[in-house]
Amino acid sequence: MKTGHLSSFDFGASDIDVGIFFETAASRLAAGGRALAYFAVPEGAAQRLVMAVGFDRDGRVEVYSTLVAGPFRALTPSFPQLHLFEREIYETCGLKPEGHPWLKPIRFNTPGSVPGVADYFTVHGSQVHEVAVGPVHAGVIEPGHFRFQCHGERVFHLEIMLGYQHRGVEKRLVGGPDERSIHYAETLAGDTTIGHAWAYCGAVESLCGVNVPPRAQIIRGVMCELERLANHTGDLGAMAGDVGYLPTASFCGRLRGDFLNMTALICGNRFGRNMLKPGGVNFDLDHALIKELLFRLDSSYRDVEDAVSLLWDTSSVADRLEGTGVVSKQAAEGLGLVGPAARASGVGLDTRRNYPYGPYERFTLGVSGSGDVYSRAYVRWLEIQKSAELIRGWLENLPAGPLEAECGALKPDSAAVSLVEGWRGQICHFVITGAEEKIRHYKVVDPSFHNWQGLAMAMRGGEISDFPLCNKSFNLSYCGRDL
């Protein structure tokens, strides 16, 4: 059935016959649709398969569901973007997608399974070797296991095995909303606190039928763009560090902190925890604070401009970034990549533009690239410029009005899709309510869920020594994918 994001609908109305479900899904995906979410909800002894398809060009969302009790038809062979969704369905409910090439576990959350213990690709031949990295890494980062199948320095394929960070957040959100729900959402991926909290709030608000006041919408926008500024700046610095280019690396490291401190100035937490709540925001901006924020934004932005332009002006850096880790547009579309990584490959998807919400009604930003590390870095620089411009505009013309609207009880037996453009890409929260006005099922799709496969593609045919650089250019979340 057709719907929009951020508008609740009667969940029962999405039900269609099994045969028609797969036919419709295949035809919609073939017609340029992108799977926003595809998951199974237990219903009695059977399982209900639910798929949300997004049409980026006209910002339309369609939701279909069907009841299945046994093996069902896998769509992955025709639509690779579903490969991880179908593996997830198989792992969580045991229903087998018939025809899926390889149903490897993705989170190891079934009884008796141990993270990392699974079948892997193997390579044979003289001078062919495998390099295993992780799950414990040299830096202070999250755990993940990487296997490179190599010939000398050349990588045939990179196999990424995650699941070490699975916490069962989706399950904890069922039965809500309660006091803790928003905090679970905020910590889905620590560096995307505002993004996920916003997506959660959007879902709850549409299920309550509440309109968020304009002032709160704009303040949410400011917070989200500050988060984007901090992360993009930090990542550009980290990329400079990975190619051994000192000046940008050290300056951007400090500047990321400046943006985080601006967030802390507003809500007392550097990552924006406890800023958003269903219906509005918790903290207001007064005149003095706005003045201080504008002053800090201008001075930090100028510093970022100086530090980052060093990156584009140094030929040894350009040589290192250009042509490294290319993801073709075809691969990016086929795998359903999102966010700056997809835009750098020429995919025109930005939730703020394609599915406008809140303060982004008239948002425009067209970025494109050739899919290499340079493009991914440059797209971030373009987005930094846009974010600074947006924040400046919003702070100068902050509408007056209340900070929140009262959220009542959730509509029973309904569902809502909430899309937000986090700094890493599109975040999708799909919420289904039960008969008693409580959350019956909560599905989170973090941008990292789609994009890890993009990193594997970027490494194909590349050099193993380029991996850290490619990895930084994506900078994906482990816990966001593992949930």
Next chain:
Amino acid sequence: MEIIKPLSQYLAVMVLSPLLLGVINRVKAFFAGRRGHPTLQLYFDLYKLFSKTPVYSRTTTWVFRAGPVIGVSAMVTVLAVLPFAGRPSFLSFEGDFIFIIYLLGLARFATVLAALDTGSAFEGMGASREMQFAVFAEPAFFLGLAALARVTGQTSLAGMFGALTGDTWRVAAPVLVLLTASFFIVLLAENSRVPADDPATHLELTMIHEVMALDHSGPDLAYILYGASLKLWVFGSLIGCMVLPRHSGSWASDCALFLLVMFVVAAAVGVVESSMARLRLIKVPYMLITAFAFSALALIFQMGR
């Protein structure tokens, strides 16, 4: 009495060489707008490591333990041959420049064997990269020394640099400039500095020299770090002797000036590291081939002079 001066020079090198890395790090910190760690940090690190108990993996053999010791001994021996401020060393003989090339090769061989002995994929990768780059760096270095032997008509290092005077610079400046450039590139590559390698990285997949030392600990790691600082001194002092041909006759002022030049060389390394990114790994050989071309060109110029 004649042994006192060379011996004190030798001891001075042993004591001062970790200071070079301190200077490089200060320069890098300056460019990065940081305070940086203390100039004497490596001394503190060495002290700390020497008081630790090493840990050995069960898969390693005596080869692994011998690596650092052979490495540092080879460097200590090289420095006994190497002239200081153009002054003769106490172990100098005809053709000793071939001797030091073999000693450097021996140190590398021992390090690589120790790395391979761990059986780790990372260390194997680092060892293979080290050997690959050595194939390009060694000829550049060897040919450079051969050209220098031609210029000065001497075959011992002490003789070569002793015979190198301001007059030599006046008549053979192009040759000496090419050789200095070649030695500087070899210095960067051999001492795993940017743009050949990044000594500051924590990413095993991109490392060359550092990754081979990952499994060493305690005094073994101290030997490796100390050996690396001696190696930096070896290449630095070749450049120092080259660009500072003046012999004032006063031992003290010669030595003071030479030490100053050594720190300038270290600072130059720091500036290079701060102002450019690391090369793509497959492009490092191109840089070393450039050094080889410089050395070859110097030799050709010298033959035709």
